[in-house]
Amino acid sequence: MSIWADAWEYISTGVNWMGENGLTRPTYDGGWKFAQDSILALTIEHLYMSFAAVGLAALTALPLGIALGHARRGGGLTVALSNVSRAVPTLALLTLFAASAIGFGNRAVIIAAAIFAFPPILTNAFTGMADVDADVREAAEGQGLTRLQVATRVELPLAWPLIAAGLRTSASQTVATVPLAALVAGGGLGVIINTGLATQRYGEVLAGGVLVAALTLAVDAAMGALQRRLTPPPLRTTSLVPA
């Protein structure tokens, strides 16, 4: 049978979606974990891990980026941070964590993914706030607005498109990073690919690849729509080549 047929059979079989014993498995300590033989459970786990990582990164990067951007300080630091993070392989962080006190599994993967989700949010929040036209800021100050009011009522609305773009980039990137969790005993959709490779069922590998790609594209599209909805209409621009 061809690989495409194998892949189709895997995806079109109901039990592969719901799992042989449901979506969850009991663990020895009385808790539960997501079943690894259910596409649905792995997808939910994948989204949960991505959401946790982006949430963690946003909670720290947004206030920091907005504050630094408002003060127009630390621009070099944010650029350096995003450059360095590009050179660090995700696998490096995951294996370093595994051998350290952080350990491996989903929690370690969430922390690692959050570290990679941090720079795009920070850089965009900083740039968005810092690049607000100086004349606009001066006009607002001239009208008697306090610094806090300038930040929240003038700079933040104008910076919002860039901030939203940063969140989108970060979310898409995180959903694409989480599959690597399967390499260090974590969950998520990468498990299908990893198991397929280990057992030489290449139809499953192909199906896993398609599922992961589809999920990433869906999340990217959803975040793109959200970004557009949240951007005030006058600020919506359509540029071919993003900066």
Place this chain on the structure above:
Amino acid sequence: MDDAPPNPWLSWRYVESNWTELSDQLTIHTTLTLQAVAIALAIAFPLAVVARNVRWLTRPILGLTGVLYTIPSLALFALLVPFTGIGRTTVLIGLVVYALLVLVRNILAGLEGVDRDVVDAARGLGYSKLRLLWGVEIPNALPSIVAGLRIATVTTVALVTVGVVVGYGGLGQLMFRGFQSNYRAQIATSVILCLLLALVLDLAIMLAARAAMPWARRRRAS
């Protein structure tokens, strides 16, 4: 627990006794990166020029590269494995695809950013289209192209490690084995080598670009 043998993060003894393996994987990592970036550059250039000159192709090319870039590396390798098998070819194709996308975007942005007046002046001097591209537009777009080349190279170095899923991850191979056997020195050493490789290649491109663009230096000096 105290009887456990020491498991240091850094150990010169590890490096000494495993130098052959380390240098082998480092060589694989380096050649894979350079080959991928070179092939990507060779494809990206004509693609970017086409995307710029043939207007109705601009959006499809940018859209397709964007979609491909969103697909995670692990998924891409998984999509390739059934057809290209386990090993070098699969990793190389994946790396070329990702580097390609960064390069096309930056080359296109560079070409779009060339001063219209400069192009008009050259056209007025009777430059042919090809000479205009080689003699005026590409030199002017070079800073943006080099920026793209640096990003593509650094990300490729990091991405090679994902090749472990198909058994060809260069230094990633050592990181993964270190993870499996909880061997800290192996993980730390391969991570450091990986970062050093990215740094060295980045610096090399930067220096080469400075040598190739004497005008950029002069402008800064004045």
